[in-house]
Amino acid sequence: MTTQTPEKLYEAEVKQADIDHHTPTAGAMTGHIVSNLVVLADKLQQIKWYLKGLNAVALKRVAADLLTQAYQQKDALGSVLIDENLLTPTTQKEFSEYAMLQENGQNKYQKAEWLLDDLVHDYDTSNLFVTRAIKLAVKEDRPVLAQRLTSLLGENNHNIASLQALLQNTQRRFG
Template sequence: MTSAERYEQELKQSDIDHHTPTAGAMTGHIIANLLIHSLKISQAKLFAQGPAALFLAQTGDKWIEYEQAEFAKLNRLLVNSGESIPTTTDQYKQFTMLEEDGVTKYQQGDDQLFALVKDFDTQTLFITKAIALAQKEKWPELANNLTDLLAWIKGQIALTQRFLGHDLRTGLYTEDDDDDF
């Protein structure tokens, strides 16, 4: 089988997996979200002003480092189990569920920071679903890794919401917000 045929086969299987969904497919979304979120954190670190700039100066690099480590770990877990992972820019754009807008860099620092919190919150939806699927598929190493990632993200949400002076769930997703997920 040629490289092009193998890739075409991978794309067909990925499409099937994303409509089923499977733990691997859901983790593909998580991988894409981690990459895009890391880029958004980098941008906010460059453009946020005011107290948010100081907060991001202290936490931004740690967030990026953690997310990049998780990105690599999840990619390895999937590849080691014969699963597809996003590998092209088009796939990352297709699989991420995080919103991007160049206007964001000109918003108030606290608004930029809160946008990152909302992205963390969006990631929890996919991670929770992937954990349930991994447990159902008897894939403990994936479920365990995702459980640790979920706990870390919830900690970052709590820390940042406190910094912003918000209650924990202020402005974040609730079950009543969207039944389309």
């Protein structure tokens, strides 16, 4: 049992996290993915609440399903990190620091096509981290983490294809 205070333990965690980000490690890279999922969930929630237009009912259902999926992915990925004795971000400050996806309150007024296209880019940005994290997890002999990340990559690719189909684009043709 540790005798260190929460303050000292967290101080050591922040120091280690900084080292891990410079190395880089699978844990650090996956922490970015968790943070991106938090921002993505906020964006999906915004779409579910505010989207307007003739297809609003159907597209709000799409956003709702993706929102549920993002919450599940974040929870599952964080759990794997804990299981692997790695660190996962847990606070809004950490999520903001580590996320690359960007949100904006004014986006609620954007048209449906713009919002779906933005989501496609977000899943693609997320994959920048996922593909690297998979390679790092394999390199560090963490097969369970690699497996979860590989599933996430497949889910992101499916979401990109589905959203692109709604936009009448092929998978890799961004608007």
